[in-house]
Amino acid sequence: xxxxTAPAGDLAARAGKLDAEDELAALxxxxxxxxxTYLDGNSLGALPAAVPxxxxxxxxxxxxxxxxxxxxxxxWWTAPERIGDRIAPLVGAAPGxxxxxxxxxxxxxxxxxxxVRLAREAGGGDRDEILVDATTFxxxxxxxxxxxxxxxxxxxxxxPAEVPGALGERTAAVLLNHVDYRTGRLHDLPALTAxxxxxxxxxxxxxxxxxxxxxxxxxxxxxxxxxxxxYKYLNGxxxxxAFLYVRRDLQDRFDSPLPGWNSHAEPFGMRxxxxxAPGAVRGRVxxxxxxxxxxLEAALEVWDGVSVEAVxxxxxxxxxxxxECVAAYVPAGRVESLTxxxxxxxxxxxxxxxxxGLPPSAGPGGALTAEEVMRRLTExxxxxxxxxxxxxxxxxxxxxxxxxxxxRAARVLAEILA
Amino acid sequence: xxxxTAPAGDLAARAGKLDAEDELAALxxxxxxxxxTYLDGNSLGALPAAVPxxxxxxxxxxxxxxxxxxxxxxxWWTAPERIGDRIAPLVGAAPGxxxxxxxxxxxxxxxxxxxVRLAREAGGGDRDEILVDATTFxxxxxxxxxxxxxxxxxxxxxxPAEVPGALGERTAAVLLNHVDYRTGRLHDLPALTAxxxxxxxxxxxxxxxxxxxxxxxxxxxxxxxxxxxxYKYLNGxxxxxAFLYVRRDLQDRFDSPLPGWNSHAEPFGMRxxxxxAPGAVRGRVxxxxxxxxxxLEAALEVWDGVSVEAVxxxxxxxxxxxxECVAAYVPAGRVESLTxxxxxxxxxxxxxxxxxGLPPSAGPGGALTAEEVMRRLTExxxxxxxxxxxxxxxxxxxxxxxxxxxxRAARVLAEILA
Numbered sequence: 001x002x003x004x005t006a007p008a009g010d011l012a013a014r015a016g017k018l019d020a021e022d023e024l025a026a027l028x029x030x031x032x033x034x035x036x037t038y039l040d041g042n043s044l045g046a047l048p049a050a051v052p053x054x055x056x057x058x059x060x061x062x063x064x065x066x067x068x069x070x071x072x073x074x075x076w077w078t079a080p081e082r083i084g085d086r087i088a089p090l091v092g093a094a095p096g097x098x099x100x101x102x103x104x105x106x107x108x109x110x111x112x113x114x115x116v117r118l119a120r121e122a123g124g125g126d127r128d129e130i131l132v133d134a135t136t137f138x139x140x141x142x143x144x145x146x147x148x149x150x151x152x153x154x155x156x157x158x159x160p161a162e163v164p165g166a167l168g169e170r171t172a173a174v175l176l177n178h179v180d181y182r183t184g185r186l187h188d189l190p191a192l193t194a195x196x197x198x199x200x201x202x203x204x205x206x207x208x209x210x211x212x213x214x215x216x217x218x219x220x221x222x223x224x225x226x227x228x229x230x231y232k233y234l235n236g237x238x239x240x241x242a243f244l245y246v247r248r249d250l251q252d253r254f255d256s257p258l259p260g261w262n263s264h265a266e267p268f269g270m271r272x273x274x275x276x277a278p279g280a281v282r283g284r285v286x287x288x289x290x291x292x293x294x295x296l297e298a299a300l301e302v303w304d305g306v307s308v309e310a311v312x313x314x315x316x317x318x319x320x321x322x323x324e325c326v327a328a329y330v331p332a333g334r335v336e337s338l339t340x341x342x343x344x345x346x347x348x349x350x351x352x353x354x355x356x357g358l359p360p361s362a363g364p365g366g367a368l369t370a371e372e373v374m375r376r377l378t379e380x381x382x383x384x385x386x387x388x389x390x391x392x393x394x395x396x397x398x399x400x401x402x403x404x405x406x407x408r409a410a411r412v413l414a415e416i417l418a
Numbered sequence: 419x420x421x422x423t424a425p426a427g428d429l430a431a432r433a434g435k436l437d438a439e440d441e442l443a444a445l446x447x448x449x450x451x452x453x454x455t456y457l458d459g460n461s462l463g464a465l466p467a468a469v470p471x472x473x474x475x476x477x478x479x480x481x482x483x484x485x486x487x488x489x490x491x492x493x494w495w496t497a498p499e500r501i502g503d504r505i506a507p508l509v510g511a512a513p514g515x516x517x518x519x520x521x522x523x524x525x526x527x528x529x530x531x532x533x534v535r536l537a538r539e540a541g542g543g544d545r546d547e548i549l550v551d552a553t554t555f556x557x558x559x560x561x562x563x564x565x566x567x568x569x570x571x572x573x574x575x576x577x578p579a580e581v582p583g584a585l586g587e588r589t590a591a592v593l594l595n596h597v598d599y600r601t602g603r604l605h606d607l608p609a610l611t612a613x614x615x616x617x618x619x620x621x622x623x624x625x626x627x628x629x630x631x632x633x634x635x636x637x638x639x640x641x642x643x644x645x646x647x648x649y650k651y652l653n654g655x656x657x658x659x660a661f662l663y664v665r666r667d668l669q670d671r672f673d674s675p676l677p678g679w680n681s682h683a684e685p686f687g688m689r690x691x692x693x694x695a696p697g698a699v700r701g702r703v704x705x706x707x708x709x710x711x712x713x714l715e716a717a718l719e720v721w722d723g724v725s726v727e728a729v730x731x732x733x734x735x736x737x738x739x740x741x742e743c744v745a746a747y748v749p750a751g752r753v754e755s756l757t758x759x760x761x762x763x764x765x766x767x768x769x770x771x772x773x774x775g776l777p778p779s780a781g782p783g784g785a786l787t788a789e790e791v792m793r794r795l796t797e798x799x800x801x802x803x804x805x806x807x808x809x810x811x812x813x814x815x816x817x818x819x820x821x822x823x824x825x826r827a828a829r830v831l832a833e834i835l836a
Contacts, residue, residue: 032482040486047482052474055709059473063655064450064465068458068801076656103704105678106524113568134690139679139704142692146675150531150568157690182688231705237481238494238708257564260523261557270600270806272552272575274560286521286557287649290656291473292707383486388688 011325011407018321018403024314028400030302031235037405039384042209042349042395045235045299054298058291079293080241080262080284086300087234087243090308091207091226092217097245099283100230100293104208104242105139106258107227108175110283111244112147113257115173115202115225121253124200127172131156131163131201137181140206144175150257160187167199174201178216179209179347182387184339186214186347190221197222202250208232211243212303213348213397214312218245225250233348233397236296244283251279260285302399314398315348318406322350322394325410334417338391348396354417355390368417376416382409429743429825436739436821442732446818448720449653455823457802460627460767460813463653463717472716476709497711498659498680498702504718505652505661508726509625509644510635515663517701518648518711522626522660523557524676525645526593528701529662530565531675533591533620533643539671542618545590549574549581549619555599558624562593568675578605585617592619596634597627597765600805602757604628604765608639615640620668626650629661630721631766631815632730636663643668651766651815654714662701669697678703720817732816733766736824740768740812743828752835756809766814772835773808786835794834800827 019025032047062074071077084098091098102110112130119127132144134157141157148155151172158166160176167174174196179186189205196203202224210216212233218226226245230236246254256276261267262284265275276282323337335352354370368376374386384394394409437443450465480492489495502516509516520528530548537545550562552575559575566573569590576584578594585592592614597604607623614621620642628634630651636644644663648654664672674694679685680702683693694700741755753770772788786794792804802812812827 032478034483036485038485044481044486044489046485047477052477052482055477056470056474059465059470059655059713060450063462064470065452067454067456067464068462068803069796070656071462102520102524103678103707105680105704106520106676109676137679138682138688138690138692141690142677142679142682145692146677150675229705237477238488239705239711240709241707242704257568258524258527259560259564260521261555261560262523264556264560268806270556272556272559274556274563286523286660287647287657289521289659289707289710291658291713292709293657295477295709378487385486388686 011328015321015403015407018317022314022402024306024310024398025402027302027306028402031400033400035381037382037408039382039394039396039401039405039409041235041397041401042232042393043385044231044238045233045397046400048235048299048302050298050301051237051295055291055295058294076290079290079297080288081281083293083297083300084243084280086297087211087230090234090303091211091228091245092215093219093245094248097248097280098243099280100243100296101241101284101288104206104227104229105143107242107244108140108143108204108206109147110256110258111204111225111227112144112173112175113151114254115204116147116151116153117255118202118224118250118253119172119200124172127170127201128153129156129170129172130154131158131166131171131174133176134159135180135182136175136177137206137208140175140177160192163192164195167195167201169200171199171201174203175206176203177206177209181209182338182391183351184347184349186210186345189216189223193221193223209347209349213315215308223247230296234296235299235302237292237299240292240296241289246280246283251282254282256282258285262286262288306399311398315396316343316346318396318398318401318403319346319348319350321403322396322406322410325407326352326413329410329414330417331414335392350394350396352392352394353390354392373416377412380412382412429746433739433821433825436735440732440820442724442728442816443820445720445724446820449818451818453799455800455826457800457812457814457819457823457827459653459815459819460650460811461803462649462656463651463815464818466653466717466720468716468719469655469713473709473713476712494708497708497715498706499699501711501715501718502661502698504715505629505648508652508721509629509646509663510633511637511663512666515666515698516661517698518661518714519659519702519706522624522645522647523561525660525662526558526561526622526624527565528674528676529622529643529645530562530591530593531569532672533622534565534569534571535673536620536642536668536671537590537618542590545588545619546571547574547588547590548572549576549584549589549592551594552577553598553600554593554595555624555626558593558595578610581610582613585613585619589617589619592621593624594621595624595627599627600756600809601769602765602767604632604763607634607641611639611641627765627767631733633726641665648714652714653717653720655710655717658710658714659707664698664701669700672700674700676703680704680706724817729816733814734761734764736814736816736819736821737764737766737768739821740814740824740828743825744770744831747828747832748835749832753810768812768814770810770812771808772810791834795830798830800830802827
């Protein structure tokens with residue numbers, strides 16, 4: 001980090017002023033929080049205050065008393081598309097293009113196989129290569145390899161910056177992460193989408209680390225297909241169902257490799273032959289996990305009256321301030337930011353490399369590993385997470401993280417590394 | 419139905435005596451129930467009494483206070499295999515062969531594609547036909563068609579009775595339902611499994627309508643792969659995650675089409691290359707839906723000290739008694755049982771065909787449709803369900819349904835049809 005130093009008192013005072021001026025500060029009351037500085041909302045969002053009572057009602061009344069009637073009377077059956085429409089404005093999508101359900105991995109599979117079929121149906125019958133972000137969260141790569149194997153494609157990997165040069169007539173589909181899970185780097189969705197389209201292929205975007213953190217603009221940028229999880233910046237709870245976006249004009253040609261009875265045009269007709277439903281519903285598969293799904297629905301109420309643009313502005317202010325505090329507090333050379341300095345390349349997290357190879361800061365045992373540093377931070381009430389082998393990740397959720405949290409996190413980190 | 423009639427008082431008295439002698443009667447207290455006669459547990463099981471407080475704890479304490487720490491400290495990460503081991507004895511499986519997660523449809527896909535790969539790896543490289551139960555719950559057929567398409571197989575359909583004759587050197591995998599969702603017919607799992615094995619192919623059994631209702635004997639009968647849902651006779655709640663059984667000696671060769679990071683040998687190693695975990699964990703995919711999954715775990719506690727054999731004995735007594743009451747109360751010709759009379763061919767439900775083509779029993783509008791009959795039954799506190807076009811289904815869950823419920827259901831049905 002830089003050699004700049006500022007007295008701790010100055011930065012703490014700055015934090016207080018920034019919090020006092022923060023128009024989103026009151027949103028913290030929409031969550032159940034304590035005095036922990038929780039910077040792991042990029043892994044599991046905090047509990048929204050509306051969720052416990054809602055879940056209790058779903059269990060005790062909807063399931064316990066209405067039982068089977070709730071599929072109609074409590075709106076269970078239509079929850080996947082209804083909640084999809086609640087997520088839609090957060091990622092820049094008009095209604096009717098998103099369904100919620102299954103895990104991100106399963107949705108990546110649906111989207112990638114469907115993308116290959118779209119490319120081939122559109123006259124690219126000889127396209128035989130799936131191109132995937134080489135820095136992707138691993139599961140996307142594993143699933144992409146399976147999708148390639150099942151559709152007779154080769155799997156090609158390229159860093160996002162090298163994707164334009166790797167595109168060609170063989171490209172059947174491209175899978176990209178909007179924000180790198182490890183470094184927090186934000187990729188250029190509009191430009192990369194345009195490049196993939198210029199090569200005649202559809203693109204699938206993984207929004208796990210951007211949905212709810214920054215504007216995505218799915219419709220505006222003509223994205224074909226997208227997936228994302230809901231338990232990070234959307235605060236849906238552990239393992240809450242993922243979402244799948246299918247652009248409206250592609251829906252009639254969306255040919256899912258997982259055509260379950262929930263995506264049938266007439267699900268209770270119990271027909272032996274499959275006839276896909278119109279619209280985003282075509283992306284459903286089996287019976288939705290109602291408890292997790294309706295917890296997510298309650299969680300999304302924290303977004304009432306909140307604009308993603310305001311969230312993004314605060315997110316950048318938070319990560320800027322964190323980098324400033326780390327530079328001021330942490331002795332030079334102890335950590336190194338992997339997160340781009342440019343706003344246009346930064347998601348809503350900061351990743352610090354904290355390698356035992358960097359100057360040691362421990363006692364008799366020698367250098368502290370990154371894993372040990374994160375353990376000590378957690379003990380002292382600053383929760384981030386660790387990613388193998390040497391990365392400390394700090395996620396900044398503007399809905400409930402304030403500037404005092406940021407200053408505290410950097411200060412405690414400095415004390416541990418001192 | 420038969421022309422036998424018995425005075426209602428006699429049957430009501432019989433019901434009272436049977437309930438008084440029922441060793442499982444006290445289990446009803448393990449559920450939240452009211453005065454409704456709930457005969458739809460084959461679609462959505464009733465709420466177990468332990469679930470609401472458990473779910474509240476998962477939400478408020480595990481998610482709300484421990485947050486990310488719960489992946490370790492609250493046992494979230496290992497829930498799929500831990501809960502799989504809780505289901506195992508109910509379907510005759512030794513530990514370490516079942517994981518819970520995803521929907522039944524998604525698990526059918528994993529199992530069928532893996533089954534085709536097993537057959538081909540075992541020297542059947544030219545096997546190119548997936549054989550599926552023609553009377554299957556529709557989603558299995560849709561998924562089987564997709565699995566066939568993606569593995570270069572043809573899809574062949576046959577009634578379970580005709581499966582032995584349809585097997586051959588081309589058979590790559592067979593998908594069968596243990597109990598027919600519509601008629602309640604129980605198929606001969608040991609004999610059909612042996613027949614498929616004799617043809618050199620693996621078999622996938624769908625246990626949705628048998629798990630928790632009758633002994634399955636997966637290990638004893640050498641079943642290769644099986645899937646099942648947990649929200650029917652296992653009472654896991656709406657859309658609770660399904661399960662996947664992979665026989666121990668096949669696990670090292672189980673080659674999933676959905677290899678997500680949760681099935682990686684080192685999930686937090688974040689390796690770009692996939693290396694499957696050993697054991698049943700290989701059947702996992704993405705992040706498990708913890709709320710639904712831990713509700714299921716609490717729900718499974720109702721099985722403490724309960725044998726599936728005792729449940730089966732009561733189930734047969736309940737369905738026998740229902741058929742007897744219907745025969746006694748309902749005027750001849752108004753309904754017709756689609757459920758086999760032989761115990762060896764009967765699941766835990768009774769399906770009555772109630773067609774407008776049968777003698778009318780309505781007022782000015784003419785005959786009552788089956789759908790209307792079920793609506794009136796529900797209004798009068800007897801809840802079953804309707805399956806297109808003319809089937810009334812009544813599920814008998816021995817854990818909370820008694821003989822007085824059975825007598826009431828038949829009596830109210832008779833009054834509606836009178």
